[in-house]
Each structure stands twice: as structure tokens, then as C-alpha cells.
Amino acid sequence: MKSKYLSVLKNTGSIKLAIIFAICITTSLLLLFFSASNPEPIDKPTIKIGVSQTPLTSPFIVAKHLSLFEQASLNVELVDCFGGVACSEALIDDQVDFATASESVVMFKSYQTHDIALLASFVQSTNDLKLLTLNKHLSFDNKSINNSELNHLGNTQHKVGIVKGSSSEYYFDTLQIAQGLDTANIEKVYLTPKELVDALINKHVDAISIWEPYGYQVNMLSNAPMTNLGIQGIYQLHFNLISKRSRLSQINTLEDRQVNKIIVVLEQSINWINENPDAAMNIVAKHLNVPLNQIKWSWDDYIFRLSISSTLLSSLQMQSHWAKQQGLVQGKEPNFREVIFSEPFEEAKSAMELSW
Amino acid sequence: MVNSINGKLITLLCVSFIFTLLLSYSFFQIHLAQHKKTDALQYFSALQKNIDDLRSQFWLFSQRQDKASFAQVTQSHQSLTNKLEKQSFYNQRVFNLKKLTNDMSSLLNQELKLSSQTVGLSDNQVTQARNLLQNRYIILIENMSEEVAYLNKNTLDSNERAITSVMLYSALGLILTGTFVLAINFSIYQRFKIGSNRIKKGIETLSKGDLSHKIDANNLDIEFGLLASFFNDMTSKLDASMMSKQELEDEVNRQTSELKKQKQQLQTLSEKDHLTGIMNRRALEQSLDLIIANAKLSQSKVALFFIDVDNFKIINDTIGHDAGDTVLKKVALRLQQCIRKTDIVGRLGGDEFVVCLGLTDNLDQISQKAQLILDTISQPIEFNGSTINISTSMGVSYYPFQAKSRNRLIKQADEFMYKAKELEGSACFDGQEVLAQNHLSNRTMSG
Numbered sequence: 140m141k142s143k144y145l146s147v148l149k150n151t152g153s154i155k156l157a158i159i160f161a162i163c164i165t166t167s168l169l170l171l172f173f174s175a176s177n178p179e180p181i182d183k184p185t186i187k188i189g190v191s192q193t194p195l196t197s198p199f200i201v202a203k204h205l206s207l208f209e210q211a212s213l214n215v216e217l218v219d220c221f222g223g224v225a226c227s228e229a230l231i232d233d234q235v236d237f238a239t240a241s242e243s244v245v246m247f248k249s250y251q252t253h254d255i256a257l258l259a260s261f262v263q264s265t266n267d268l269k270l271l272t273l274n275k276h277l278s279f280d281n282k283s284i285n286n287s288e289l290n291h292l293g294n295t296q297h298k299v300g301i302v303k304g305s306s307s308e309y310y311f312d313t314l315q316i317a318q319g320l321d322t323a324n325i326e327k328v329y330l331t332p333k334e335l336v337d338a339l340i341n342k343h344v345d346a347i348s349i350w351e352p353y354g355y356q357v358n359m360l361s362n363a364p365m366t367n368l369g370i371q372g373i374y375q376l377h378f379n380l381i382s383k384r385s386r387l388s389q390i391n392t393l394e395d396r397q398v399n400k401i402i403v404v405l406e407q408s409i410n411w412i413n414e415n416p417d418a419a420m421n422i423v424a425k426h427l428n429v430p431l432n433q434i435k436w437s438w439d440d441y442i443f444r445l446s447i448s449s450t451l452l453s454s455l456q457m458q459s460h461w462a463k464q465q466g467l468v469q470g471k472e473p474n475f476r477e478v479i480f481s482e483p484f485e486e487a488k489s490a491m492e493l494s495w
Numbered sequence: 496m497v498n499s500i501n502g503k504l505i506t507l508l509c510v511s512f513i514f515t516l517l518l519s520y521s522f523f524q525i526h527l528a529q530h531k532k533t534d535a536l537q538y539f540s541a542l543q544k545n546i547d548d549l550r551s552q553f554w555l556f557s558q559r560q561d562k563a564s565f566a567q568v569t570q571s572h573q574s575l576t577n578k579l580e581k582q583s584f585y586n587q588r589v590f591n592l593k594k595l596t597n598d599m600s601s602l603l604n605q606e607l608k609l610s611s612q613t614v615g616l617s618d619n620q621v622t623q624a625r626n627l628l629q630n631r632y633i634i635l636i637e638n639m640s641e642e643v644a645y646l647n648k649n650t651l652d653s654n655e656r657a658i659t660s661v662m663l664y665s666a667l668g669l670i671l672t673g674t675f676v677l678a679i680n681f682s683i684y685q686r687f688k689i690g691s692n693r694i695k696k697g698i699e700t701l702s703k704g705d706l707s708h709k710i711d712a713n714n715l716d717i718e719f720g721l722l723a724s725f726f727n728d729m730t731s732k733l734d735a736s737m738m739s740k741q742e743l744e745d746e747v748n749r750q751t752s753e754l755k756k757q758k759q760q761l762q763t764l765s766e767k768d769h770l771t772g773i774m775n776r777r778a779l780e781q782s783l784d785l786i787i788a789n790a791k792l793s794q795s796k797v798a799l800f801f802i803d804v805d806n807f808k809i810i811n812d813t814i815g816h817d818a819g820d821t822v823l824k825k826v827a828l829r830l831q832q833c834i835r836k837t838d839i840v841g842r843l844g845g846d847e848f849v850v851c852l853g854l855t856d857n858l859d860q861i862s863q864k865a866q867l868i869l870d871t872i873s874q875p876i877e878f879n880g881s882t883i884n885i886s887t888s889m890g891v892s893y894y895p896f897q898a899k900s901r902n903r904l905i906k907q908a909d910e911f912m913y914k915a916k917e918l919e920g921s922a923c924f925d926g927q928e929v930l931a932q933n934h935l936s937n938r939t940m941s942g
Contacts, residue, residue: 265598316627317624319620319623
């Protein structure tokens with residue numbers, strides 16, 4: 140009787156042990172699961188980001204498409220704007236909280252206001268700006284100007300279509316310097332980007348200095364073969380996330396955290412783009428409502444990379460120097476070291492490393 | 496769950512096998528990831544070394560601005576380009592680096608053009624152009640370094656991710672298989688305990704001799720179920736073929752009592768005369784010896800009557816042996832009625848009887864006794880509706896006066912009986928006098 144009782148006791152003991160073990164495993168798995176997915180409720184104020192309608196802003200378009208902002212519990216609204224200038228003006232007018240712009244725009248706007256803060260560069264290209272011509276014999280270097288072959292054109296004065304006070308002009312001027320061109324032989328014709336394409340096709344100008352996707356448009360519209368007279372690598376375009384310094388310092392903690400989160404999302408989005416370039420191109424083409432081929436045209440020129448390197452500073456300084464020389468800007472040169480606001484980027488970067 | 500210990504053990508074996516495979520696969524994957532990482536890092540570090548070399552060549556070129564140092568720059572750049580081109584494994588990853596080297600080669604071309612054009616250009620223009628290019632070189636080199644740093648970091652991150660995911664899945668797999676193994680083990684333990692307990696209890700009960708106990712084979716694993724059914728079969732057969740202890744005892748008792756009965760019958764047969772039921776000659780002789788021995792010890796006296804039925808042969812011959820037997824039985828019965836319990840009566844054989852009156856102090860009563868015996872046995876006997884009249888002759892001998900041994904005593908009495916026969920009717924003679932005589936009886940038979 141006693142032994143039977145003991146065996147029953149032993150039995151229940153081992154069953155209890157098994158139950159406790161099972162409970163421990165289940166609890167730890169549940170804890171693991173819930174700690175991994177602990178979403179904060181999204182009742183945050185809407186963050187408006189002015190995004191240029193260009194494939195350069197692909198990281199934002201893709202992040203929105205993949206709901207990466209929502210996953211980071213950010214309530215982000217992408218506000219479409221045409222070109223970095225428009226975006227930066229919307230930022231200055233407080234229509235948006237953040238904006239995307241090239242460093243040329245940042246440089247120009249820094250003369251207007253000291254409030255601009257460049258947070259990070261998310262894409263770069265050395266082939267976005269091109270000096271395009273439809274005349275395959277055209278060359279701007281000094282030798283060819285004297286070339287008898289070109290003399291049949293009737294004059295040695297070349298008309299070059301340029302968008303005034305923009306990276307288009309900066310690019311052309313840089314080319315001039317790099318090639319040691321004589322400015323006397325060149326006539327700058329200032330037009331809007333759209334006008335530039337028409338002017339080139341209608342042969343009102345010999346060449347145009349323009350960014351994408353206008354190069355693609357020229358290629359599509361023109362029957363003659365298009366030639367790029369530019370030097371690849373002479374100019375590097377960065378597209379950057381910018382905001383207002385006053386804004387960032389005002390509500391320091393919350394905004395900072397938002398900025399950090401946006402930077403983290405950008406990093407995720409860029410990684411995704413680099414891993415899935417074809418899918419990313421499709422998403423961007425659909426969002427911008429342009430043919431996929433247009434996106435493919437310049438896609439390989441882009442290096443999607445989140446950075447805030449010293450090359451940005453030197454690029455800003457060089458462009459500023461040029462703008463001053465050209466008389467495009469007035470007043471004291473801004474301190475670009477202050478324009479580049481690297482703290483959120485550094486914090487986000489270290490947070491990302493910590494998360495590993 | 497499998498309803499057999501063997502099945503469970505096989506399942507356990509399979510799960511353990513999967514467990515081992517999973518473990519091996521995980522370690523192999525981790526090894527592979529590490530190997531890939533090391534290879535990539537080695538390659539990127541070689542690229543970084545080349546970029547550093549290019550940077551120092553550019554610095555030299557910026558200082559000297561001569562053809563020799565430019566040639567060094569071109570060579571270094573070419574070496575970097577070759578390193579990027581002469582591999583196929585990292586094509587995807589070094590795509591950006593290739594773009595940067597293309598940019599660089601485009602700038603170097605421009606540099607070359609510039610040096611061939613210097614005739615038509617002012618010093619200022621050349622300096623400006625060179626400064627611009629120098630600036631771009633620096634930025635491009637910087638970009639390349641950044642790109643390699645990114646590649647390194649990316650490699651480390653993806654390696655970390657790969658290892659983490661391998662470890663996560665392995666851990667999940669290991670926990671799952673571990674839990675499964677635990678569950679199977681637990682089940683085997685439980686089932687084995689239940690089974691072995693029931694078998695143990697069954698054997699224990701059997702060892703106590705209970706053949707009717709059956710092991711409950713319900714809810715047992717196949718192996719224990721089989722054992723239980725074998726056990727139950729065995730006990731059933733044993734139960735059917737074996738006697739119980741009680742039954743065995745009863746049987747022994749029955750046979751013992753039968754033997755006793757037979758022994759008693761045998762004894763009776765050996766001591767009693769089969770016809771008359773009184774002592775036979777052998778028993779009579781033993782009893783006589785005993786009486787004589789006792790009389791010798793107690794100094795007492797013994798009287799022995801030798802009785803013979805007169806004309807018995809004639810009865811036998813004329814009426815029949817049945818009549819003779821009846822006479823003998825009747826005489827024996829009557830003799831028994833005449834004596835005390837301490838006296839003995841027996842048949843010597845034929846029609847001869849002996850009565851011994853033991854341990855008698857007073858011989859005076861002998862004649863009375865003799866008369867009683869004569870009167871009693873000489874009564875007519877009914878046989879088949881007719882009456883047989885008999886007479887008897889008796890001789891009496893005394894111990895210790897006339898004889899001191901049994902045979903002598905009998906012989907003496909026999910002799911006196913013959914003397915008595917000579918007298919008419921039934922008579923008793925003791926060697927000295929006629930102790931009793933019965934004239935009423937008829938020596939012949941009537942009816």
C-alpha cells in the first residue's frame with residue numbers, strides 16, 4: 140500500500156516537473172516574441188517630407204511603399220515637389236518638416252538662411268549631369284575650335300543651354316575649367332530645363348548642360364545620336380535630407396528621435412534597394428508615373444549610400460566659391476561645417492550598430 | 496504517440512539523428528559564413544591597400560607634377576582596375592567601386608589631354624584645371640575608401656546576420672527537437688514504469704501462489720501487452736493443471752483413512768476366525784501367552800476350557816456344511832455370551848473351541864462356569880425351520896497346577912475333553928472330576 144502511494148507520488152512528481160518545464164519554455168518563448176514585437180501606438184504628429192519627383196529620392200519612395208516608416212512608428216507624409224529648389228523653399232516656408240535637395244541647392248539656400256541643416260546624403264552620382272549635344276562633330280576644347288572641320292558651322296561661337304544658378308551652370312563651368320576652355324568662344328543661353336530640351340532638339344543651342352531625366356528625354360525625342368561632351372567624374376551630385384536647424388534644436392529630444400528614426404528607415408530602405416534593384420526600379424517608376432526604361436536609363440549611375448562624408452563639405456565649399464565668383468550669391472559665405480548637421484546621423488549609426 | 500516502447504525508441508533514434516544532422520548543418524553553415532567573410536575581408540583589404548597606394552601616388556604627383564609620377568598614378572589606378580575586373584565573385588558588391596574607378600580614369604584622361612594641350616592654354620587656366628582635377632582625385636579616393644569601408648561593414652553585418660539567422664533557426668530546431676526528445680523520453684519512462692509495475696505485481700502475486708491473478712493488458716504498450724498476455728496464458732494453464740494445497744491434503748487424508756481401514760481389515764482378518772468372528776488359532780495362542788505371562792507375574796491362576804462339538808462331522812455330512820457352519824457360529828456366539836470381558840474365546844479349528852478364564856483366584860467357581868457354558872451352548876439350534884440338538888464335550892486344564900505352558904495347557908485340556916466325550920451327553924472333565932454334565936441334551940439330532 141505504502142509503495143503504491145509512493146509510486147503514485149513519484150508519478151505525480153514527474154508529471155509536475157514536466158508541466159513546469161513546459162510552462163517555462165512557453166513563457167520564455169512568449170516573452171521573446173512580445174519583446175521582439177512591441178509596437179508603439181501611432182498617434183504621433185504627421186511628419187511632412189518634401190520629396191523631389193526624381194529617381195534620386197528612391198529611398199523615400201521605397202520606404203513609403205514598404206511601410207518602413209509605419210514600422211518605425213513614424214507618421215510620415217511624403218509631399219511631392221518638383222526639384223530640390225521647390226522642396227527647399229517648402230521647407231523654408233514651413234510647409235514641410237524635412238526636404239530633399241542636391242548640395243547645390245543647399246549651398247544657395249545657405250546664403251539665404253542660416254537655418255538650413257544638411258542631415259545626410261542618401262545618394263550620389265557622378266553621371267547625373269551631362270553636357271549633351273546632337274552634333275557629333277562638336278567639341279569644346281581649344282584645338283577643335285581651330286579645327287577646319289568645324290569651320291563649316293559658320294561661326295566659332297557655341298551656344299550652350301544652361302539653367303541659371305543651378306548645378307547645370309556649375310557643371311558647365313567646372314567642365315570649362317577642367318578643359319581649360321576659353322569662355323570667349325561660348326555663349327551661355329539661360330533657359331528652364333524643359334526649354335533646354337526643346338532648344339537642343341530645335342538646334343537653337345549647340346549643347347545643353349542638364350541633369351537627368353532630361354538626358355533621357357532628349358534621347359527619346361531626338362532622331363540624331365546624342366553625345367555627352369562632359370567628363371564623367373568631374374562633378375559629383377549628392378542628394379540630401381535637409382531640415383531647419385531651428386526646428387531640430389527647438390524640440391530637441393522628440394525631433395531628434397524622429398530624425399534618428401528617419402535616418403534608420405533611410406538606411407533600411409537603401410539596403411533593400413541595393414538588394415532588390417529591379418523591384419526598387421519598378422516601385423519608383425510606378426510612383427513617379429514614368430516608363431521603367433527612364434528609371435533604368437540612369438539607375439546604374441546612382442550610388443545609394445547613406446553618408447555624411449567630408450566630400451560633401453568640400454563639394455559645398457567648391458560650389459560656394461564658384462557661385463561667389465560668378466556673382467550668383469551675395470554676402471558672407473556661410474560656415475558649411477555648421478550647415479552639415481551630423482549628430483543625428485552619428486547617433487542613428489551607433490544605434491544601428493548597437494542593435495546588433 | 497506510437498503505442499510501443501520499441502516504436503518510441505525508434506522515433507527517438509530518428510529524432511536524435513535529425514538532431515545530429517541539424518547540429519552538423521548549423522556548424523557547417525557557420526563555418527561557411529565565416530569562410531566567406533574572411534575571403535571577402537581579405538579581398539577588400541587588398542583593395543583598400545591599392546586605394547591607399549593610389550592616394551600616395553596622387554600625393555606624389557601633386558607635389559612633382561611630372562610625367563613619371565603621373566605614370567605611377569596611372570599604373571596604380573590600372574592595378575586597382577585590374578583587381579576589380581579580374582574577379583567575378585564580388586562583381587555585384589564592387590559595382591560602385593568600379594564606377595568610381597571609371598570616373599577616375601575619365602579624369603586621368605582629361606589630365607592627359609590637358610598636358611598635351613598646354614601650348615594653347617594660359618598658366619592660370621592650367622593651374623585652375625589641375626587644381627580642380629586634384630580636388631576631384633582626392634574626393635574620388637575618399638569615396639573609394641568610404642566604399643571599401645562600407646563593403647567591410649556590410650560584409651561583417653551580413654556575416655553577423657547569416658550567423659544570427661543560422662543560430663536562431665538552429666536554436667529553434669534544437670529546442671523543438673530537444674523538447675520532442677524530452678517528450679518521447681518522458682513517455683517511454685512513464686509507459687515503461689506502468690508496464691513494468693504491472694508485470695512486477697503479476698509476478699509477485701504469482702510467487703505467492705495466486706494462480707487466478709491476471710495482468711491487466713489495457714492501455715499497455717505492445718511489448719508489455721504481449722508479456723501480460725503470455726503471463727495470463729501461463730497462469731491459466733498452471734491453474735488448470737495444478738492441485739491446490741487443500742485438495743492435496745484432502746486426497747492424502749482420504750487415502751490414509753482408506754489405508755487405515757484396509758490395515759484394520761487386514762488385522763481383523765489375521766486375528767479373527769473368518770466364520771465365527773472370534774479369535775482364530777494364531778490370535779488365540781498370542782492371547783493365551785499373554786494371559787499366562789500375566790498370571791505368572793501376578794501369581795494368579797488360569798483355567799482353560801477345550802470345547803468340542805460332539806458328532807459335528809455327522810451334522811456336516813447329513814444336514815450339510817451350511818448347517819455345520821451355522822452350528823459353529825451359534826456355538827461361538829453362545830460362548831461369547833458366557834464369558835467376561837477379561838476372558839478369551841477362540842476357535843482352534845474345525846469344531847474345537849477354547850475358552851480361557853484368566854486371572855482367577857478361586858477355582859471353585861470353575862464348575863459353575865463349566866455348567867453355564869455347557870448349558871448355554873447345548874441349547875438346540877434353529878436351522879432352516881428345523882432344530883439341531885447338539886452336545887459338547889469340554890476338558891479343563893489349570894495353570895499352574897496341570898501345565899505351565901500354553902501348548903501343554905491346551906493339550907491337557909484336549910486330553911480331558913476326550914475323557915469327557917466318553918461320558919453321556921454334554922460333560923466337562925478336569926482330570927479329577929466331572930465338573931458339569933448335561934443329560935437333557937440329546938446327542939443325536941432330531942427334526
